[in-house]
Amino acid sequence: MVKTSVIIDCFTDEASGYGAPPFLSTHSRYLFGCLRSEGYKVFYLTFDDLRYAAKKKISADDLSSKKELRNTTKNRDRVKEIMMNCDELNIVLGRFVNYSYVSSVPPDLDELLSQISLFNMYKRLFYIMPFEFIESDFRIKLRKNFDEVITSPIINHFFNKEDHFTAIDQISVFSAEILDQLLNPIIVELETVMGCNHKPGCRFCAESLIKSKPQYRPVDEIVKEVQAFYKHGGLYFRLGKQPNFYNYMESDPKAYKELFQKIHKAAPKLRLLHIDNTSPQDIVTNKGVEITKLIVKYCSPGNVGSFGVESFDPEVREENNLNSNVKDIMDAIRIMNKYGSGRGLNGLPKLLPGLNLIYGLKGQNKDTWKINLEALKSIYKENLLTRRTFVRKLTSMSGHLEVVPDKDMVNFEHYKTAVNKIYSLPMIKRVIPAGTILKDVRSEIIQYDKTIFRHLATNPIRIIVNKKILPNTFANIKITSHIDGFTVRGELV
Secondary structure, three states, rough: OOEEEEEEEEOOOOEEEOOOOOOEEHHHHHHHHHHOOOOOOEEEEEEHHHHHOOOOOOHHHHHHHOOOOOOOOOOOOHHHHHHHHHOOOEEEEOOOOOOOOOOOOOOHHHHHHHHOOOOOEEEEEEEEEOOHHOOOHHHHHHHHHHEEEOOHHHHHHHHHHEEEHHHHHHHHHHHHHHHHEEOOOOOEOOEEEEEOOOOOOOOOOOOHHOOOEEEOOOOOHHHHHHHHHHHHHOOEEEOOOOHHHHHHHHHHHHHHHHHHHHHHHHOOOOOOOEOOOOOOOHHHHHHHHHHHHHHHHHHHOOOEEEEEEEEOOOHHHOOOOOOOHHHHHHHHHHHHHHHHOOEOOOOEEEEEEEEEEEEEEOOOOOOOOHHHHHHHHHHHOOOOOOOOEEEOOOOOOOOOOOOOOOOHHHHHHHHHHHHHHHHHHHHHHHHHOOOOOOEEEEEEEEEEEEEEEEOOOOOOOOOOOOOOOOOEEEEEEEEEEEEEOOOEEEEEE
């Protein structure tokens, strides 16, 4: 008799991989593929499906406007039946960074436990962080409430192989079947590299601890996964789940060209191909320049290469062993602008940097944020473009890392506001000035009498339209005004 397994996706988020909608995490789909490869019948549920099933009455307006219900699946009307008749429950949970999302609400552990407590089956938790990076009290709570807690990579639980990517290759065709159970279009994260080439690594980041040296996924294995998802309707892909895209195959431009060309051949009608994290110290090399040209040529416009700047303060950079130096960062911004600032068919520049700044790093002093603000001003004065700037406080992924004390939160909010006023808002006006027409933008969620549109893309800009538009409608929008560094107003054209 075929056994039935249920996956509940609680929307993961980590430094090198997105799992909150519209992204589909590698963790959930690897789990789906592993279970299918072992012969299980697998039902995929989001946590929104459980919320939906727990409510007595839900209107169409609720499904369009409530963040906690926007990401249900085709299984939402059968949740109780599915849960009562399954042999085991597998839950994917964990976030390195606690962001607030446009159209999703990841559950905390208490909400999760309240929803699953009524069901009596074997409960297995896949937590995306290693146990050594989990606070002891939280660790105890996890072990108390689940029959099994797994924190190693999901693939290892099933295959127990050193070669991470060979294992993924064996289940990629099965994992693509997960798309058949979804209602909303999603972006598939494609893993390219495991481990970081910056050693011994940035002081606050666990990425370099994953593997002693980077392990590169072969081109044909990535393409095989793209082809499998494309056959099941996948049109949106991001080469993410890695700390530095410019280090793929030791920064060999020939490998990038082969990868891009084969992806387009495998998915000729794809609608998105983006990248994620990049390292300025690899961009500024001769190979880095060639890779930049290839990204611009073969990837979709609106692409963002995220720079982990973290701080422009040289003392903070040295104290935290941050990759690159300030000169490399500035030169890398110039290189991306030189080759990527031209506009693509969707109305956005083809490839621009995205800047990340962290408040609370070791060595931060009263002058650090003055230095940061001056650096941002110099980027703006040089007439360069960047797509977005994230300012976040240092958060703990383990008991031994610093966390911004409550008393410092006033300063954090002050600097976050200052960055938006001095840099992010003027910059977004430069990147997409009023009158720009952005094409093929998706309506994501209705808020009161307005609709938030965003491209299905990396770090998309929020566009507020003063009409109620059914979610998952694609439209062209003319930008009319700017609210902040991430949000603009527009009208349908």
